[in-house]
Amino acid sequence: MTTLNILLVGGTGSIGRHVGRVAQAAGYSIRILSRHDGENVVVGDLADASTLTGAVRDVVIFTHGTHGGETGFRDVDYGGVRSVLEAIGDRPVRIALMTAIGVTYREGSNSRATVSHDWKRRSERLVRASGHPYTIVRPAWFDYNDDDQHELHFLQGDTRHAGSPADGAIARSQIAEVLVASLTSDAAKSKTFELNAEHGPAQSDLxxxxxxxxxxxxxxxxxxxxxxxxxxxxxxxxxxxxxxxALRAE
Incomplete structure (x- = not known):
């Protein structure tokens, strides 16, 4: 079994808690990034890359996010990714980043008001520019799926722009399962996709x-x-x- 040491950014959020459960069930070691000390916690500040230098070992999973208007999206959704990448430098680290379905759609009312999608998309670009092996997951609407709606579908092109559950639905637990599964899959490297579920059972092999x-x-x-x-x-x-x-060339 592959042993991974995972840093989870956003570990106290609704997706992060599921990621922690799935990762631990797989036998991985997981620590949550926080500004406050605690069990299975590594203390650091997303706004200060110098506090994160020793935080990342093998893997980082990003499930963090904010609803704080443009400043929050810029400083947390984007700035947090930038800080962690700066702290990693040229060390070999696997990355799984969660953003959102519709992230490339710039005409939605919420996106225009907060520029949220633009900042999330910029965070994706930072990960791609880093040269680290990565997977970027853009989940559909959390937990709007029916009881029999668990068959995973990976889409590309980001063409669903309703801005509602009509764009798709996915269970929070399944988002976590996909993020964790991507970490040990060669087939998942350098892939970005929208994630939703359709009626049917979940697949065991992704x-x-x-x-x-x-x-x-x-x-x-x-x-x-x-x-x-x-x-x-x-x-x-x-x-x-x-x-x-430039960090990957140093």
Whole structure:
């Protein structure tokens, strides 16, 4: 059995708690990043990369997020990923990042008001730029699935833009299972996909699903709309990408 030492960012959230359970059931060692000491906790501040240097060993899973308006999305959803990547440097670390279905859709009312999707998408780009092996999961609406709706479907292109459960549904527990399964799957490397469930039983082996996906190219997910060119990004965001890219060459 593969032994993994996992740092969980967002471990006290509704998805993170499931990730902890699934990872421990698989025999992995898991620590939760927190600003406060406690059991199975590593103390650190997402806003300060210098406090995270020793936090990551083999793997980091990101399930963190905020509802704090644009400042929160910039500083937490995006800034937290940036800080952890800076702390990792060029050490070999596997990454699983959770964002959201519809993350490339920029015309939704909530996205326009908070720019939430843009900041989440920028966090994805940082992970791709890092050069670390990764999987990016964009889950559909949490726990809106029916009792018999557990058959996993991995989609690409991020084409569902209703902004409601019409875009798809997925159990929180299954999101956790997919994130943890991706860590030891070669077929999941460099893949970005939307995750939802349809009527039917859950699959026990996810490798065939990972294997059917197209790998990402450069900074965006496979088949993503080309509607946020890097050349039009804020200067500090471009600088972050360049700095994260440079870390893998040091």
């Amino acid at each position: 490798d065939p699903l990972f294997g059917e996906l197209a790998a990402d190219v450069e900074l965006d997910g496979a088949k993503d709309a080309e509607n946020m060119p890097v050349s039009a990004e804020p200067a500090d965001v471009v600088a972050d990408l360049e700095r994260i890219r």
